[in-house]
Amino acid sequence: MQSDESSAADSKLEVADEVDETALASVMRTVPLGAAVLAGATVALLVLGYLLIYTLVFIPRGTVG
Amino acid sequence: MGESPVRNAERLCLAHFWVAFGAFLFACVLGAWQMWVRSPLGAKIGTPGDYFMSVTAHGVSMAYVLTTFFIMGFGYFVAVTALNRPLPGWIWAWGAFWMGILGVVLALISIGSGQASVLFTFYPPLTASVWFYIGLVLVVAASWVWCVLMLVAMHAWKVDNPGRPVPLAMFATVANAVMWLWTTVGVAVELLFQVIPASLGLVQTIDVGMSRTLFSWTLHAIVYFWLIPAYIAFYTLAPRAAGGRLYSDTMGRLTFILFLIYSLPVGMHHLLMDPEHGNGTKFIQVLLTAFVAAPTLLTIFTITASLEIAGRLRGGRGLFGWIAALPWERPMVLAIGLAFVMLGFGGFGGIINMAYGMNAMVHNTSWVTAHFHLIFGGSVVIMYFAIAYEIWPRLTGRDHLSLAPLRIQLWLWFIGMMVMTLPWHWLGLQGQWRRVANFNYADPIIAAWGPWVVVSLAGGIILLISALLFIRNLVALHRSDVRAIAKPLYALAVHPPRRVPAALNGFGLWNVLVLVLMILAYGFPIAQFVIEPSPAAIVHRVR
Amino acid sequence: MSDTPHEVHESRILRTELLWAFGVGIFVAASLSMIVFTALTLNVNPPSNVERIDPKTLHLSGEFAEQNLGTTVFGDGTVIVRAIATQFMFVPQCIAVPANRRVTLRFASPDVIHGLLITGTNVNTMVVPGFVAQVHTEFTRTGDLLMPCHEFCGQGHSEMWATVQVLPVDLFKPGPDGRVSCAKR
Numbered sequence: 083m084q085s086d087e088s089s090a091a092d093s094k095l096e097v098a099d100e101v102d103e104t105a106l107a108s109v110m111r112t113v114p115l116g117a118a119v120l121a122g123a124t125v126a127l128l129v130l131g132y133l134l135i136y137t138l139v140f141i142p143r144g145t146v147g
Numbered sequence: 148m149g150e151s152p153v154r155n156a157e158r159l160c161l162a163h164f165w166v167a168f169g170a171f172l173f174a175c176v177l178g179a180w181q182m183w184v185r186s187p188l189g190a191k192i193g194t195p196g197d198y199f200m201s202v203t204a205h206g207v208s209m210a211y212v213l214t215t216f217f218i219m220g221f222g223y224f225v226a227v228t229a230l231n232r233p234l235p236g237w238i239w240a241w242g243a244f245w246m247g248i249l250g251v252v253l254a255l256i257s258i259g260s261g262q263a264s265v266l267f268t269f270y271p272p273l274t275a276s277v278w279f280y281i282g283l284v285l286v287v288a289a290s291w292v293w294c295v296l297m298l299v300a301m302h303a304w305k306v307d308n309p310g311r312p313v314p315l316a317m318f319a320t321v322a323n324a325v326m327w328l329w330t331t332v333g334v335a336v337e338l339l340f341q342v343i344p345a346s347l348g349l350v351q352t353i354d355v356g357m358s359r360t361l362f363s364w365t366l367h368a369i370v371y372f373w374l375i376p377a378y379i380a381f382y383t384l385a386p387r388a389a390g391g392r393l394y395s396d397t398m399g400r401l402t403f404i405l406f407l408i409y410s411l412p413v414g415m416h417h418l419l420m421d422p423e424h425g426n427g428t429k430f431i432q433v434l435l436t437a438f439v440a441a442p443t444l445l446t447i448f449t450i451t452a453s454l455e456i457a458g459r460l461r462g463g464r465g466l467f468g469w470i471a472a473l474p475w476e477r478p479m480v481l482a483i484g485l486a487f488v489m490l491g492f493g494g495f496g497g498i499i500n501m502a503y504g505m506n507a508m509v510h511n512t513s514w515v516t517a518h519f520h521l522i523f524g525g526s527v528v529i530m531y532f533a534i535a536y537e538i539w540p541r542l543t544g545r546d547h548l549s550l551a552p553l554r555i556q557l558w559l560w561f562i563g564m565m566v567m568t569l570p571w572h573w574l575g576l577q578g579q580w581r582r583v584a585n586f587n588y589a590d591p592i593i594a595a596w597g598p599w600v601v602v603s604l605a606g607g608i609i610l611l612i613s614a615l616l617f618i619r620n621l622v623a624l625h626r627s628d629v630r631a632i633a634k635p636l637y638a639l640a641v642h643p644p645r646r647v648p649a650a651l652n653g654f655g656l657w658n659v660l661v662l663v664l665m666i667l668a669y670g671f672p673i674a675q676f677v678i679e680p681s682p683a684a685i686v687h688r689v690r
Numbered sequence: 691m692s693d694t695p696h697e698v699h700e701s702r703i704l705r706t707e708l709l710w711a712f713g714v715g716i717f718v719a720a721s722l723s724m725i726v727f728t729a730l731t732l733n734v735n736p737p738s739n740v741e742r743i744d745p746k747t748l749h750l751s752g753e754f755a756e757q758n759l760g761t762t763v764f765g766d767g768t769v770i771v772r773a774i775a776t777q778f779m780f781v782p783q784c785i786a787v788p789a790n791r792r793v794t795l796r797f798a799s800p801d802v803i804h805g806l807l808i809t810g811t812n813v814n815t816m817v818v819p820g821f822v823a824q825v826h827t828e829f830t831r832t833g834d835l836l837m838p839c840h841e842f843c844g845q846g847h848s849e850m851w852a853t854v855q856v857l858p859v860d861l862f863k864p865g866p867d868g869r870v871s872c873a874k875r
Contacts, residue, residue, distance in 0.1 A: 098639075099387060099638075099639055100390065105460055106392065106460070110641065110702075112459060113452055113455045113456050113459060114448070114451075115466065116451075116455045116458075116459075116467060117455045118452075118706070119467075120467070120470075121448045121451050121710070122713070124447070125444065125447075125713075128494065129717060129720075129721075132495070132498055132502075132721070135499060140812065141732070142830075143508065143810065143811050143812045143830075144812055145734060145812075146504070146735075146812040146813060195846070195848055196845055199842070264845070270841070272801070272802050272819065273842075273844065354820070355819050356818065359803075395703050395707055397704070420736060420737060420814055420816045421737075421816045421818060422737060422739070422741070422816060422821040422823040423820070423821050424740065425738050425739075426736070426738040429736055429738075434722065437721065438718070440718060441715075444714040444717075445710070448707070448710045503725045503729065503734075503735070503736060504728065504734035504735050506814075507814040508812055510805075511814070511840035511841055512807065578807060578809030578836065578838075580807065580839075580840035581842075582840075582847060583847070583848045584848040586848075590836070592809060593836075641699060641703060642703070682743060682745060682820040683820070684745050684819035684820055685745070685746065687777075687801060687802050687844070
């Protein structure tokens with residue numbers, strides 16, 4: 083690396099990004115609806131899978147203690 | 148005068164990363180070999196001695212070398228770039244690096260000479276050569292130096308920036324360091340007071356109830372030590388890489404705090420099938436384990452929302468249109484998508500594992516092997532790749548010639564991991580057990596497993612190809628002619644905080660809570676063996 | 691004085707996060723309740739008996755002396771299996787158990803950590819030197835099952851397994867001393 087090249091540590095603390103604040107405000111009217119549905123559906127599937135394995139695989143193998 | 152400390156930090160980071168990834172490649176080769184010899188295709192190859200030596204080397208390389216060195220290197224990088232100041236004590240950092248190297252060399256030599264085939268979990272009374280343990284102690288000691296440097300760096304920044312919120316990437320890195328200091332106490336006590344004296348012949352017996360309990364103290368939080376850098380990438384790198392904003396900086400801080408407090412007092416969920424502890428203790432630990440699921444579930448929502456912002460800013464419409472609109476051609480974005488899929492499957496395995504009585508269905512079967520390869524080897528390591536691809540240009544001043552080989556490598560890792568681990572879940576439910584050098588495929592129950600073992604092997608080979616491609620991509624970057632353009636790295640939040648409460652800017656309060664929870668969860672289980680040691684088992688030297 | 695759009699955003703973000711956290715909390719609480727419920731009603735627990743035993747002398751006398759190993763039916767009808775896990779075999783290597791009857795399995799190790807499971811069942815326990823491992827269960831299907839050692843115990847670990855014969859009631863015949871051995875095949 084050349085000595086006149088900027089170093090990784092030269093980056094500023096909180097540099098503005100390319101996000102336009104007006105566009106962000108408009109987008110934030112819908113967010114997080116998509117996320118809630120996607121994440122919610124995923125978690126629901128996990129819960130369902132958990133219950134299915136519990137009742138269909140684990141319990142039929144016999145009580146144990 | 149010599150080079151500036153800043154230049155030194157780049158060499159420091161690269162040194163750590165190359166050690167980490169070198170160990171990683173070595174371990175991938177071993178892993179593929181192991182899978183071949185225990186499959187029907189390689190049934191006549193290799194002795195048990197070879198196999199268990201390989202498993203020990205594979206586990207030590209992946210669980211102790213790849214992880215510790217990567218995390219140290221990434222931590223130094225964050226401390227310098229997020230805080231925008233030189234690393235304090237870089238001479239200590241280099242000293243720690245070389246001490247870690249010495250430790251790795253000692254451990255690998257003792258493994259290679261056949262005197263340490265005790266696996267990376269080294270369950271006493273099986274006892275290896277003392278050099279194996281000394282090697283591991285040196286690696287841990289090196290990481291402790293790193294922890295102190297992280298704390299010093301954050302403290303120095305806070306002194307110079309009173310009242311300002313610590314940048315999230317550094318806050319999370321220090322949370323990880325604090326958690327690591329707490330969790331290594333367990334294995335350190337086990338090694339220093341029980342295992343090393345036994346290995347030196349100073350004692351002939353060992354209290355196994357105590358040693359298993361001490362090891363379990365370390366055993367869960369260590370995986371969160373590995374995981375937190377991936378979450379740092381989720382919260383502080385991925386939103387900007389996708390062209391969006393982090394949905395909530397506050398939730399980010401809360402997530403890392405929850406990991407700090409809830410990943411420590413839960414280690415005994417690895418001992419649910421053990422006879423040295425009763426139901427009450429086991430149930431408390433299951434309860435606390437349920438709490439540690441919370442930060443991951445919160446993360447899923449916050450990061451998905453952050454990506455949704457990016458997708459909608461790029462024109463994605465409707466309930467799910469934002470998903471396709473994301474810039475999937477960027478390696479960091481692709482990696483996080485693949486990581487989340489693997490997190491779903493791996494997390495599913497995890498909630499089954501921790502479900503108290505249901506652990507009996509899966510304990511020490513291939514289900515467990517599937518779970519941790521998927522969640523660690525999958526979700527976490529793919530983010531290590533993505534972090535490397537993202538920050539390497541900043542470390543070398545050169546940029547990738549093309550992003551296509553990076554995407555191909557990430558896809559191969561994902562496909563290989565899914566093909567390798569999904570059959571293991573099924574095999575685990577059939578009763579296939581762990582750490583076997585060769586199966587008796589003549590037995591009818593075991594014969595039925597053969598085809599699935601071969602499918603799994605195919606996944607392992609794909610992973611090896613991906614690992615080779617990963618190294619190739621990094622080497623190509625070192626040789627690249629493309630100049631890296633300096634550009635900002637860390638994501639902004641939708642509302643960058645101007646002030647945060649002290650509780651979300653430091654760890655004083657949380658350390659107290661950790662102490663309370665550890666006493667609650669581990670107090671009696673350990674004290675009982677101090678008051679009345681278990682009937683001692685005879686030390687068994689491994690040759 | 692009205693909120694700026696900036697502040698409206700921030701409180702909305704926190705509200706959605708709290709809503710999600712609440713939902714997550716319900717999920718966590720529900721899973722835990724199910725675990726507690728089945729533990730109490732169906733007796734679904736991990737092995738819970740904590741009992742110490744000296745690994746160095748267990749083979750000499752007492753419950754785990756060689757002559758006492760295997761399946762024994764006591765006068766009151768209880769069925770108890772005793773076996774030793776050692777490098778690198780189970781003693782006995784074949785265990786006979788009755789179908790559809792409560793069985794108590796007890797294991798001990800005189801040397802290193804072992805573990806075992808019985809395929810197709812929920813029998814799974816670690817065998818830690820210094821402690822007796824105990825599991826109660828009921829075998830629901832007849833046939834031969836595999837009982838491997840599932841924890842690394844040394845170079846011979848891969849060859850360490852036993853067979854469990856689940857016998858129908860007409861074949862499960864205790865001898866005069868209450869002992870039951872595996873049927874010859």
